[in-house]
Amino acid sequence: MFEKIVPAPPDAILGLTEAYKADPNPNKINLGVGVYKDANGHTPILQAVKRAEERILAQETSKTYLGIDGSPAYAAATRALLFGPEHEVIASGRAVTAQAPGGTGALRVAADFLARTQPGTTVWLSTPTWPNHPNIFRAAGLEVASYPYFDSRTNDVAFEAMLETLRTIPAGDVLVLHACCHNPTGVDLSSAQWAQVAEVVAERGILPLLDFAYQGFAQGLTEDAAGVLALTRPGQELLIANSYSKNFGLYSERVGALTLVAATPDAAQAALSHVKQVIRANYSNPPAHGAAIVTTVLNDAELRRLWEAEVAAMRERINTMRHLFVETLNEKGVQTDFSFIARQRGMFSFSGLTPEQVKALRERYSIYIVGSGRINVAGMTEANMDYLCSAIADVLAT
Ligand code: LMR
Numbered sequence: 001m002f003e004k005i006v007p008a009p010p011d012a013i014l015g016l017t018e019a020y021k022a023d024p025n026p027n028k029i030n031l032g033v034g035v036y037k038d039a040n041g042h043t044p045i046l047q048a049v050k051r052a053e054e055r056i057l058a059q060e061t062s063k064t065y066l067g068i069d070g071s072p073a074y075a076a077a078t079r080a081l082l083f084g085p086e087h088e089v090i091a092s093g094r095a096v097t098a099q100a101p102g103g104t105g106a107l108r109v110a111a112d113f114l115a116r117t118q119p120g121t122t123v124w125l126s127t128p129t130w131p132n133h134p135n136i137f138r139a140a141g142l143e144v145a146s147y148p149y150f151d152s153r154t155n156d157v158a159f160e161a162m163l164e165t166l167r168t169i170p171a172g173d174v175l176v177l178h179a180c181c182h183n184p185t186g187v188d189l190s191s192a193q194w195a196q197v198a199e200v201v202a203e204r205g206i207l208p209l210l211d212f213a214y215q216g217f218a219q220g221l222t223e224d225a226a227g228v229l230a231l232t233r234p235g236q237e238l239l240i241a242n243s244y245s246k247n248f249g250l251y252s253e254r255v256g257a258l259t260l261v262a263a264t265p266d267a268a269q270a271a272l273s274h275v276k277q278v279i280r281a282n283y284s285n286p287p288a289h290g291a292a293i294v295t296t297v298l299n300d301a302e303l304r305r306l307w308e309a310e311v312a313a314m315r316e317r318i319n320t321m322r323h324l325f326v327e328t329l330n331e332k333g334v335q336t337d338f339s340f341i342a343r344q345r346g347m348f349s350f351s352g353l354t355p356e357q358v359k360a361l362r363e364r365y366s367i368y369i370v371g372s373g374r375i376n377v378a379g380m381t382e383a384n385m386d387y388l389c390s391a392i393a394d395v396l397a398t
Contacts (some may be wrong), residue, residue: 070099103243181346253290
């Protein structure tokens with residue numbers, strides 16, 4: 001049976017990591033997958049995480065299953081981080097949270113939940129978006145459609161075009177929004193734009209689904225929740241898929257959550273019962289360790305201060321690299337204006353490099369960039385900047 005199977009293409013992002021690992025060039029640089037690297041090009045374990053793990057190791061007494069929807073303490077800590085501890089959706093019980101294996105796991109649970117409870121709904125994705133978004137929703141049997149997001153002439157949000165399409169979305173359809181650090185472009189909505197989007201969403205009866213994978217990487221943990229809060233209006237329904245891969249550096253532990261806000265607490269509980277059925281049929285219940293780390297850190301004043309400082313340090317290093325990248329390209333005599341990269345936020349920037357230039361960087365210099373031209377700024381260091389910018393200058397000139 002299997003001899004007739006035609007090989008599938010490598011994954012647009014994780015496939016690059018496989019190729020990078022196999023590349024013997026000592027100067028190779030991986031600017032593909034969205035993983036943070038420190039000044040030494042290493043993806044560190046945060047100190048707050050190590051300290052929490054020491055406590056967990058000393059205190060844990062069992063490895064029994066978690067519930068289908070995971071740890072209640074983790075769910076509560078996640079909601080408090082998303083909305084702020086005093087928010088109405090928490091006090092009223094309108095928000096419920098299911099632990100999930102990473103942001104991708106949370107999105108897939110959301111997709112299966114939507115396919116089960118809202119059959120026929122269409123999921124609207126930004127152009128461009130994370131290439132795994134269409135994969136996930138289609139795998140759940142949902143239709144996907146797209147709305148304009150990025151204007152390559154201004155390197156900013158194509159806001160008027162975006163709103164125009166949003167105003168045509170039928171009631172009950174799902175609108176996927178990147179809560180901050182838009183992947184792949186690095187350009188986000190302003191507070192005023194979030195307010196306008198929230199207005200259209202409410203008027204048209206659209207269900208927003210926020211993909212919140214980079215909280216803390218744009219402007220700050222609280223500041224980055226502006227979009228979430230703008231959409232969390234009285235009576236408004238909402239889904240949030242969040243991830244602790246990046247802001248806790250817990251990539252391989254797969255720690256995320258799906259939070260659902262319903263119009264009433266009863267509706268939230270009914271929805272959660274379906275979320276649980278989806279999880280049970282998929283992976284039964286989530287792994288415990290990563291969620292225990294997050295809960296320990298978020299609920300301990302000292303570890304939390306340490307973690308917040310570590311998130312700020314990651315954010316600041318990325319922003320320093322953005323500026324150094326633009327300066328170094330200027331020094332190399334590159335004529336193309338890359339100054340917009342210094343204004344963008346999060347790990348990614350849409351460089352404007354063409355697929356041919358991306359290919360040339362890989363073949364000639366072992367520099368790995370996603371085919372769309374998305375660059376992971378967090379993979380840049382002071383040590384690799386000169387090599388990187390010389391290589392870009394070369395491929396732009398030829
Ligand atoms: C990325 O976009 O690089 C990250 O979200 C990692 C992934 O799973 O693709």
